[in-house]
Amino acid sequence: MNRFQMIALDVDGTLINDHHEMTAKTRExxxxxxxxxxxxxxxxGRNPSSTIPLLEELxxxxxVITHNGxxxxxSDTRKIIHQYVIxxxxxxxxxxxCREHNYHFDLNTANELYVEREDILTEEVLAMYGKFYIVPSVLPVDGSLTDQMVKLTxxxxKEQMDELEAEWSTWTHELTIIRSGDYFIDIMHSKASKGNALKHCAASREIESSSILAIGNYYNDITMLQFAGVGVAMDNSPVEVKAAADDITLSNNEDGVHMALVKYCL
Structure with missing residues (x-):
C-alpha cells in the first residue's frame, strides 16, 4: 500500500519538459x-484552462490548484472550491x-486573463500566451471586473523581472509577491500560496500532511514542498528551492517526476 494518499505536482519545469511535453514514462x-x-x-501558477487539459491528458x-494557490x-465541473480575491x-x-516603466502585465480572474489595451497584444506576447493555451481578453473600460481579480502577473x-522584483521588495504592502518563473512575477492575496491551498485541499479529504508527496522546481513551490510530508525538488530548481526540499530528483528533461514516483510510491 502506497503511504502517500495525495501527490501534489507542479507543472512547468516539473511535470512537463522544456518542450512543454509530458513524457510517456512520466504519464505511465x-x-x-x-x-x-x-x-x-x-x-x-497557470490558470485552470491551461491546467485542466493536462489532467484530462492523463x-x-x-x-487543480491554480494561480499559485x-x-x-x-476539473470536471469547473466549480470554484476556493479563491482569494484581491x-x-x-x-x-x-x-x-508597470505602466510608468513599461513592464508588460496582465490581470487574472479565476478563469480569464485580461490586458488593459489591445495594442499590447503583439505577436511576441500572443505567442507567449499561446504556449499556455491562453487567449487574452481586453479589460472592459468600465472596470466591471476589478472585484474578481485573483492575480496580477x-x-x-529575466533581467527585467530581476529589476522589478528588487524594486517591489522595498515596498510596504499586504500582498504576496512571488517569482513563479524566470520571466514572471505574480502578485496575489497575502494568504494565497500553493502550500495554503494544498493544506485546505488535504483537510477537506481528512488527509494528513505526512501522507502527501509534493514535487516542484521553483520559488512558488517552496510552501508546498514544506507542507508535504515529503517535498521533492527537481534538479533544475534554484538552490534555495533544493534547500527547502527533503530530496532532489532528476531534472524535468530527465523524467524527474517519474524517478521520484518510482522511489517513493512504486
Missing part, C-alpha cells in the same frame, strides 16, 4: 500511482508602476 508512472489510490493534484478528474477548482485598490500602485526578460 502517474497513472500507476493513481491506480493505487493516490489523488493527483496539479498545483501550478485521463484523470479531480482538483489563489484558485482551487474541480481588491483593485491594492493592485493600483503596482499597475501604475508581470512578464518580461
Amino acid at each position: 508512472s502517474i497513472l500507476e500511482v493513481a491506480k493505487q489510490g493516490a489523488e493527483i493534484v496539479l498545483c501550478t 485521463g484523470l478528474v479531480g482538483t 489563489a484558485v482551487t477548482m474541480e 481588491a483593485d485598490s491594492e493592485l493600483a500602485p503596482f499597475k501604475a508602476y 508581470a512578464f518580461g526578460t
